[in-house]
Amino acid sequence: MVWEDGGMQSATLTLTDQDRMTLAGWTRASTVSAGHAERAAIVLACADGTGTSETARRLGVSRPTVIKWRDRFAAHGLAGLDDEPRSGRPKRVDDAAIIAATLDPPPERLGVTHWSTRLLASQLGIGDATVARAWRRYHVQPWRRETFRFSTDPQLEAKVRDVVGLYLDPPDKAIVLCVDEQSQIQALDRTAPILPLRPGLPERATHDYKRNGTTNLFAALEVATGKVTDRCYERHGKAEFLDFLKRVARAYPRRELHVVLDNYHTHKHDDITAWLATHPRVTLHFTPTSGSWLNLVEVFFGIITRQAIRRGTFASVPELIGAIRTFIDVWNERCHPFAWSKTADEILPHATRQRYSDAGH
Numbered sequence: 001m002v003w004e005d006g007g008m009q010s011a012t013l014t015l016t017d018q019d020r021m022t023l024a025g026w027t028r029a030s031t032v033s034a035g036h037a038e039r040a041a042i043v044l045a046c047a048d049g050t051g052t053s054e055t056a057r058r059l060g061v062s063r064p065t066v067i068k069w070r071d072r073f074a075a076h077g078l079a080g081l082d083d084e085p086r087s088g089r090p091k092r093v094d095d096a097a098i099i100a101a102t103l104d105p106p107p108e109r110l111g112v113t114h115w116s117t118r119l120l121a122s123q124l125g126i127g128d129a130t131v132a133r134a135w136r137r138y139h140v141q142p143w144r145r146e147t148f149r150f151s152t153d154p155q156l157e158a159k160v161r162d163v164v165g166l167y168l169d170p171p172d173k174a175i176v177l178c179v180d181e182q183s184q185i186q187a188l189d190r191t192a193p194i195l196p197l198r199p200g201l202p203e204r205a206t207h208d209y210k211r212n213g214t215t216n217l218f219a220a221l222e223v224a225t226g227k228v229t230d231r232c233y234e235r236h237g238k239a240e241f242l243d244f245l246k247r248v249a250r251a252y253p254r255r256e257l258h259v260v261l262d263n264y265h266t267h268k269h270d271d272i273t274a275w276l277a278t279h280p281r282v283t284l285h286f287t288p289t290s291g292s293w294l295n296l297v298e299v300f301f302g303i304i305t306r307q308a309i310r311r312g313t314f315a316s317v318p319e320l321i322g323a324i325r326t327f328i329d330v331w332n333e334r335c336h337p338f339a340w341s342k343t344a345d346e347i348l349p350h351a352t353r354q355r356y357s358d359a360g361h
Contacts, residue, residue, distance in 0.1 A: 093126050151351060159288045177221065180301070189209060215233070218236070223337065226335035226336045261284055296338045304328070308327040
């Protein structure tokens with residue numbers, strides 16, 4: 001095919017069946033960029049004999065655009081429809097250098113503990129947007145810090161294997177319960193009414209609040225079902241724990257109970273030991289020190305805090321206790337098992353401090 005532009009005759013545009021199929025696919029595919037779809041439509045129109053001006057009018061582009069991509073395809077085929085490298089000044093600092101500088105602590109003379117985009121950019125002589133792009137690309141977040149703690153319990157391995165063994169392979173016909181207390185839950189009331197959620201606006205509450213007292217929530221989570229047995233007390237001493245333990249035993253009559261607990265001193269009081277001696281069907285299993293993450297009831301405490309307590313407003317402690325009980329009653333109607341997946345062998349290497357270094361020096 002031969003066409004004319006401004007009185008000049010150009011070479012014939014040829015289009016193979018494979019090229020036509022590919023270009024037609026570009027115009028329909030949602031995964032192809034809008035630019036490539038437009039260029040494909042230009043080439044197809046020109047290959048079908050449509051003139052330059054008519055192609056420009058149909059596709060809503062300029063005549064120079066039609067000429068550019070038609071000629072690029074005629075010269076280079078499908079590859080000619082790709083974007084060419086942009087001109088401009090080459091990067092002065094590549095991403096590797098930015099990340100390497102980020103991983104080194106700032107000099108003491110700067111008086112800061114970690115880099116910000118502007119501070120690092122000023123040190124490297126580049127724009128802070130360049131630093132921000134590199135951080136996003138490599139998921140580097142200097143402003144964040146996570147904490148960890150190693151257990152120093154001499155019986156760490158034995159306790160981990162004991163508790164994890166209960167989760168993964170509970171004794172036949174026995175009930176495994178995770179018990180703990182969430183102490184000093186505050187009944188907080190905002191100093192002004194909460195403004196409700198609206199389209200485009202989050203729920204809004206005053207920053208200040210009034211304290212109306214506290215309560216202590218004891219909870220026993222049944223691992224196999226997710227059911228929770230609860231009780232709120234004014235205090236959280238050994239008398240309250242013993243009373244709650246008796247309530248849990250009455251909730252599961254004539255069943256062998258294995259109770260997972262942390263190392264709080266009230267859980268090992270002589271009164272508790274004496275009661276256990278008269279109730280051999282109840283066995284306590286203790287998590288390691290600094291190992292409360294092994295107790296699954298902590299997951300439930302996080303759920304009730306997020307969904308019922310943190311954003312609640314309570315004019316009194318009884319109102320707070322009522323909200324807790326309502327949540328747990330509804331929870332028990334829709335509860336689900338708490339499944340533990342990690343074995344003790346997978347956990348232990350991450351729960352102990354390494355006593356050696358494998359660095360090659």
